[in-house]
Structures are given as structure tokens and as C-alpha cells.
Amino acid sequence: MKSISNLKLIVIFAALILASAASILIMTERRQDALIAEIYSEGKLLYTIDLNKVTESYTIELPHNTVLVEHGQISMKCADCPDQVCVRQGKIKNGAYPIVCLPNRVEIRITNKAGVDAVTGR
Template sequence: MKKVSSRRLIIIFASLLLVSLAWMALQRLLPRNALIAEVYSDGRLVHTVDLNKVREPYIFELPHNRVLVEHGQISMHEADCPDHLCVKQGKISGGAYPIVCLPNRVMIRITGGGGVDAVAGR
């Protein structure tokens, strides 16, 4: 079998890295106006809220998680999982990255706004 040169490998990895970083930068630059937050539990949509219309912050309760809903942003307030990665992720107010609590199968995502988000989110 013909061996692949290291130079070629470096080019492959560098371009892959560049594409990933460009994609991440693009998601950051997208405008965020419509802020519809969706809370999923076990793959089912359990709560939908327009974050722009939230006046008073409130807590949405789930069996293992508590979601903090505020004006323009949403976060995982508490979780009973061992690592608390979802809580550490903090507040999200848009972008393509959903808050995911894998052990409890809870996900918070923000939809709307169109563009790449709508494509990446589906």
C-alpha cells in the first residue's frame, strides 16, 4: 500500500480545523432576534417560551432538573446528575449550541432567527 506523506496529512488536518473554526465563527456572528426557547425531556417538547416576552424570571421544574427562564436568556439552574456540565454551561441567549443534560436526557435549545441556525438545528 502506498504511504501517505506527512505533508499531505498536515494539509488535511489544517483545512479540517480551518473549516471547523470558520463554521464556529460564523455561528457567533449570526444575528439573534427571535428568541424562542424550547425545553425537551426524553425527546419530547415539554416547554416553549418566547424569551423576549418574559418579564419576571421563573423556574420551570422537571423531575431531575430546574430550568431558569429570564428575559432574553435561559439556563439550567439545577440538575441532579453527577457532573453538572449543563449547569456549568451557564446562560444561553442564542447561537446553535443547545444546553444538553445527557444523564437526564434534558435539552434546552433556542430556535428561530433563521439562517444557519435553522439549518443546523433541524
């Protein structure tokens, strides 16, 4: 039983890649005014930081990771896991893609919840 030709399959897969790439581009280019970073460890919210109010950059030490907080952006500076994926994800400036460290269960997420005043941790 041969129902789908190779050509059709390639077209389907190419369309899937293009649609995914387009949605990634749209997500990445998204701008937002409020830059509230949330740092989670093991599913629990540890820090909430308004990145627009950060004037001097500083680091936050977690048990297995170090987070670099800067004005308008946030990144993972180092991690003790072997793959270092979270470090190479670089700086994030919007809510499109959270920085995720799967082995240590750490996540840095930017939300657009405006009006968050409670800045914990610092």
C-alpha cells in the same frame, strides 16, 4: 505502502480544525429576532417560552434539572448528573447550540419560529 506524508496529514487535520472553528464562530455570532425557547425532556416538548416577553426571571423545575429563564436568555441552573456539562454550558441567546443534558435526556433549544403565541407552563 506509504501514500500520504505526515506533513500532508497535518495540513489536512489543521484544515479540518480551521473549517470547524470558522463554522462554530459563524453559528455563535448569529443574531435572531424571535427568541422562542423550547424545553424538551425525553424527546417530548414540555415548555415553549418567548424569552423576549420574560420580564422577571424564574426557574422551572424538571425531575432532574432546574432551568433558569431570564429576559432574552435561558440556562440550566442545576442538574443531578455527575458531569454537569449542561450547567457549565451557560446561558444561550440564540439558536446555534442547544443546551443538552445527555444523561437526563433534557434539551433546551431556541428556535426562530416567529409567531408562536402559545406560551405553556407559565
